Amino acid sequence: MALTADEEAGTANGVIWLLANQPDLIDAEYALNEGGGGSTRDGVHISNGVQLSEKVYQSFELEVTNPGGHSSRPAKDNAIYRLADALIRIRAHDFPVILNDGTRLFFERSADVEEGDLAAAMRGVSQHPPDPAAIAYLSGMPFYNARLRTTCVATMLSAGHAENALPQRAQATVNCRVLPGESVEAVLNTLLTVTGDAGVSITPIEEATPSSPSPLKPELLSAIEAVTEEMWPGVPVIPTMSTGATDGLYLRNAGTPAYGVSGLFSDINDNRAHGQDERILIESFFEGQEFLYRLMTRISRSDVK
Numbered sequence: 001m002a003l004t005a006d007e008e009a010g011t012a013n014g015v016i017w018l019l020a021n022q023p024d025l026i027d028a029e030y031a032l033n034e035g036g037g038g039s040t041r042d043g044v045h046i047s048n049g050v051q052l053s054e055k056v057y058q059s060f061e062l063e064v065t066n067p068g069g070h071s072s073r074p075a076k077d078n079a080i081y082r083l084a085d086a087l088i089r090i091r092a093h094d095f096p097v098i099l100n101d102g103t104r105l106f107f108e109r110s111a112d113v114e115e116g117d118l119a120a121a122m123r124g125v126s127q128h129p130p131d132p133a134a135i136a137y138l139s140g141m142p143f144y145n146a147r148l149r150t151t152c153v154a155t156m157l158s159a160g161h162a163e164n165a166l167p168q169r170a171q172a173t174v175n176c177r178v179l180p181g182e183s184v185e186a187v188l189n190t191l192l193t194v195t196g197d198a199g200v201s202i203t204p205i206e207e208a209t210p211s212s213p214s215p216l217k218p219e220l221l222s223a224i225e226a227v228t229e230e231m232w233p234g235v236p237v238i239p240t241m242s243t244g245a246t247d248g249l250y251l252r253n254a255g256t257p258a259y260g261v262s263g264l265f266s267d268i269n270d271n272r273a274h275g276q277d278e279r280i281l282i283e284s285f286f287e288g289q290e291f292l293y294r295l296m297t298r299i300s301r302s303d304v305k
Contacts, residue, residue: 002026006034007247015247019254028256030217032295033248035260036240038232039268045232046113046268050224051260052102053213054242054249055150055177058184059205060191062086068168079170080159086195087154087172093194095150095187097135098179099125102213102239103147109238143268146243150187152176173205177243184208211249213241214257220299224261227294231263231287244273263291 002025004014018026035051064086066079099107104126111122117137124134125148138144145151152174159170178187184204191202216239225237240260248258265284272278 004247007245015250019250023254026251026256030214030220030257030259031248031251032292033246033251033258033260034262035242035244035246035248035258037260037262038235038265040265041268045235045265047110047236047238048224048228048232048263048265049238049240049260050221051242051246051248052216052239053100053180054211054245054260055146055179056182056184056208056210057175057245058178058187058208059155059173059175060152060188061201061203061205062172062174062195063201063203064170064199066166066168066170068166071164071166074166079167082197082199083159083170083172086197086200087174089194089196090152090154090174090191093152093190094139095152095190097125097130097148098150098182099130099148100180100213100241102216103241106147106238106240109236113236143271146177147241150176150178150182151243152187152191174202177245178208178210180210180213180241184210209249209253211252214248214252214259217257217259220259223295223298227263227291227298230294231291261295262288263295264288 002015002018004018006014015026033051035054036049038048039046062083064079064083066077066082068079069075107122107126111119111126114122121131121134121137124131125138127134135148138148153176154172155175156173157171160167161169174191176184176187178184188202188204195202221237221239228235228237242260246258246260248260251258264280265287266280
């Protein structure tokens with residue numbers, strides 16, 4: 001067992017350090033990691049997710065420069081306005097829907113635990129090709145939209161130097177979560193095309209680290225399903241793709257399949273991750289510990305298949 005600060009700590013420690021300095025200590029057939037988890041709605045457990053893949057993290061810096069001047073003599077060519085126009089065009093753009101084996105299975109299995117229009121949309125988007133009406137329906141829900149396509153969103157802004165001066169520089173950070181297998185360069189080219197303004201520079205911030213999905217191991221899946229059934233009878237186990245990033249990607253790239261599974265359940269409509277009010281139910285925390293204990297006990301026994 002390796003206790004690390006996961007990907008939030010950067011490259012100084014954690015899995016990256018272990019792979020570079022102590023690879024023998026973590027040489028394994030596969031790894032269990034964060035990234036998966038259960039979903040509840042109105043206090044009812046509805047599914048337990050197992051992460052097989054994750055989207056690629058890539059941020060871009062958008063920048064506009066301008067000669068500036070005194071604010072009493074404004075010009076139409078304003079760095080802030082120009083940057084804002086570019087961001088609005090990015091907001092209006094939807095990347096194409098691309099499902100892989102894992103995300104298609106996610107929607108197929110999720111449809112069995114949902115009802116009405118949502119279940120119908122999940123089945124519709126799983127078709128070949130996906131039903132346009134189903135795409136439109138799911139695209140309106142951030143939780144599902146992020147599993148359909150690459151997404152890019154403005155997250156930070158900085159501009160100007162004084163309230164009585166025209167801005168000479170305006171900058172924004174746009175964070176993209178790129179589907180596995182999609183080129184980061186292609187995403188950059190799309191942003192350049194969408195903004196359509198040579199005066200807005202778009203530069204990658206650091207270098208992305210893609211990773212391929214982990215193959216689904218039937219013996220591991222059956223163990224997860226067995227423990228899930230013990231603790232939450234009737235709750236299905238659903239393979240999923242994380243829309244966020246974990247350090248499982250470094251293990252995958254080193255040849256060790258990684259699977260996100262935690263037994264931690266949270267409300268599907270109450271996403272506070274990375275917020276200043278991020279939280280989890282006390283009951284869910286202790287359930288997660290019990291789930292992991294039972295799972296580790298089961299997969300480490302030679303007499304259980």
